[in-house]
Amino acid sequence: DVQMTQSPSSLSASVGDRVTITCRASQNINNYLNWYQHKPGQAPKLLIYSASRLQSGVPSRFSGSGSGTSFTLTISSLQPEDFATYFCQQSYSTRLFTFGPGTKVDIK
Amino acid sequence: QITLKESGPTLVKPTQTLTLTCTFSGLSFNSGGMGVGWIRQPPGKAMEWLALFYWNDDQRYNPFLESRLTITKDSSKNQVVLRVTNMAPVDTATYYCAHTVDVLTGRFDHWGQGTLVTVSS
Numbered sequence: 001d002v003q004m005t006q007s008p009s010s011l012s013a014s015v016g017d018r019v020t021i022t023c024r025a026s027q028n029i030n031n032y033l034n035w036y037q038h039k040p041g042q043a044p045k046l047l048i049y050s051a052s053r054l055q056s057g058v059p060s061r062f063s064g065s066g067s068g069t070s071f072t073l074t075i076s077s078l079q080p081e082d083f084a085t086y087f088c089q090q091s092y093s094t095r096l097f098t099f100g101p102g103t104k105v106d107i108k
Numbered sequence: 109q110i111t112l113k114e115s116g117p118t119l120v121k122p123t124q125t126l127t128l129t130c131t132f133s134g135l136s137f138n139s140g141g142m143g144v145g146w147i148r149q150p151p152g153k154a155m156e157w158l159a160l161f162y163w164n165d166d167q168r169y170n171p172f173l174e175s176r177l178t179i180t181k182d183s184s185k186n187q188v189v190l191r192v193t194n195m196a197p198v199d200t201a202t203y204y205c206a207h208t209v210d211v212l213t214g215r216f217d218h219w220g221q222g223t224l225v226t227v228s229s
Contacts, residue, residue: 004154032213032214034213034214034215034216036216041221042221043112043204043218043219043220043221043222044155044204044206044216044219045219046215046216046217046218049213049215049217050213050215055215055217087154087155089155089214089215089216091213091214091215094168094211094214095171096157096170096171096172097157097214098157099147099154099155099156099157100154101153101154102154
């Protein structure tokens with residue numbers, strides 16, 4: 001089964017900062033990687049799918065890259081509403097979808 | 109506009125069976141490739157995929173939990189129901205219902221807000 005890891009587990013940043021989060025898979029998953037944003041008490045929100053495709057309605061400051069086993073989510077200029085937890089999900093193995101543990105982004 | 113909402117008990121006792129209902133709107137099981145499934149998140153831990161019911165009536169389960177899970181669909185009520193047998197304290201989690209728009213990407217593009225289920229005697 002594909003194990004997903006993320007780094008860092010948390011980070012502190014300021015409005016306007018460029019933020020990069022890394023997700024790694026335990027095996028090659030091609031580009032079957034999705035990114036989500038999750039705020040407490042709310043429904044998770046899909047940001048990026050297929051590693052680099054921006055979900056409809058998501059601001060362009062969010063971008064994704066990578067393939068194989070290493071992926072990144074970048075927020076080009078952090079906004080107040082972006083403070084949240086971000087997690088990745090692999091969909092290469094439809095036998096078992098797996099998720100990363102999450103990266104919490106909070107205010108510096 | 110797709111919406112999903114989870115409902116069910118907030119507290120169950122060990123060994124009991126949990127039944128959760130996902131009531132949805134704005135989506136159709138006539139759309140090829142789509143599915144509605146369940147994902148949970150124990151406190152402080154990662155999301156864990158549980159089950160999916162696809163447009164073609166195919167049902168998929170987390171292989172590590174499959175023996176305890178049953179997912180069903182009631183199109184007349186716009187509902188997908190998950191049953192989890194033999195609940196234990198480790199099953200304490202927020203349970204989410206989610207829509208996947210296509211089999212190819214496996215992305216969950218709409219989620220419910222989740223419902224916290226606590227397992228305790």
